[in-house]
Amino acid sequence: MISRSIFLVGPMGAGKSTIGKLLAAQLRLPFADSDKVLEEKTGADIPWIFDVEGEAGFRRRESDTLRQLCEGPVQVIATGGGIVLREENRRLLRKHGLVVYLQASIDQLMERTSKNSNRPLLQVADPRARIIELVEERDPLYREVADLVCETDYCTPKQAAIRVAERLSEASSTD
Ligand SMILES: Nc1ncnc2c1ncn2[C@@H]1O[C@H](COP(=O)(O)OP(=O)(O)OP(=O)(O)O)[C@@H](O)[C@H]1O
Numbered sequence: 400m401i402s403r404s405i406f407l408v409g410p411m412g413a414g415k416s417t418i419g420k421l422l423a424a425q426l427r428l429p430f431a432d433s434d435k436v437l438e439e440k441t442g443a444d445i446p447w448i449f450d451v452e453g454e455a456g457f458r459r460r461e462s463d464t465l466r467q468l469c470e471g472p473v474q475v476i477a478t479g480g481g482i483v484l485r486e487e488n489r490r491l492l493r494k495h496g497l498v499v500y501l502q503a504s505i506d507q508l509m510e511r512t513s514k515n516s517n518r519p520l521l522q523v524a525d526p527r528a529r530i531i532e533l534v535e536e537r538d539p540l541y542r543e544v545a546d547l548v549c550e551t552d553y554c555t556p557k558q559a560a561i562r563v564a565e566r567l568s569e570a571s572s573t574d
């Protein structure tokens with residue numbers, strides 16, 4: 400029985416949005432994607448927000464969105480890859496939910512993020528170096544908030560969702 404929201408955290412391309420939707424269906428919970436909610440609230444997409452308001456403007460909107468989602472129903476929430484950067488967000492994640500850190504190798508992150516150009520932080524000459532830098536900087540922050548850490552390299556999104564659901568059920572049975 401799930402009594403708190405489940406937040407998926409992890410780097411861009413870890414599969415938070417894809418696995419989150421499948422996990423929500425499996426657990427029969429609503430699903431929200433914080434990047435999508437933020438875009439809907441703003442009426443603009445993430446690249447536009449970065450262009451016009453810079454990363455600082457985006458991070459303010461991201462924290463507002465997280466606060467709003469924390470006040471909502473119990474649900475599965477895919478977060479943005481940088482949600483853990485702000486201490487206030489880390490506090491909210493820990494307070495309001497169970498946090499699952501989705502991990503993937505650098506090769507997989509590269510492959511999964513190379514298919515589209517909607518991630519402003521990766522629009523650089525060397526996206527691989529940028530991914531390595533972001534993972535090094537953020538891995539300790541993801542770990543700080545995580546109740547569970549799940550690897551997504553050698554499985555399909557569906558298999559990953561099943562695995563996360565099993566791990567959540569094991570964790571709740573030992574509570
Ligand atoms: N095993 C897997 N687990 C998750 N996603 C996978 C897997 N294999 C391939 N993918 C693909 O990787 C792509 C990126 O995944 P997704 O958009 O869910 O990442 P994300 O963690 O939400 O990234 P962001 O932080 O940028 O929102 C999707 O097209 C998805 O189908």
Ligand SMILES: O=C(O)C1=C[C@@H](O)[C@@H](O)[C@H](O)C1
Pocket residue numbers: 410411434445478479480481482517518519520
């Ligand atoms: O890792 C990040 O900082 C980001 C990840 C995406 O989910 C979006 O939230 C945005 O592109 C920034």
Ligand SMILES: [Mg+2]
Pocket residue numbers: 415416417432434477478479
């Ligand atoms: Mg996503």
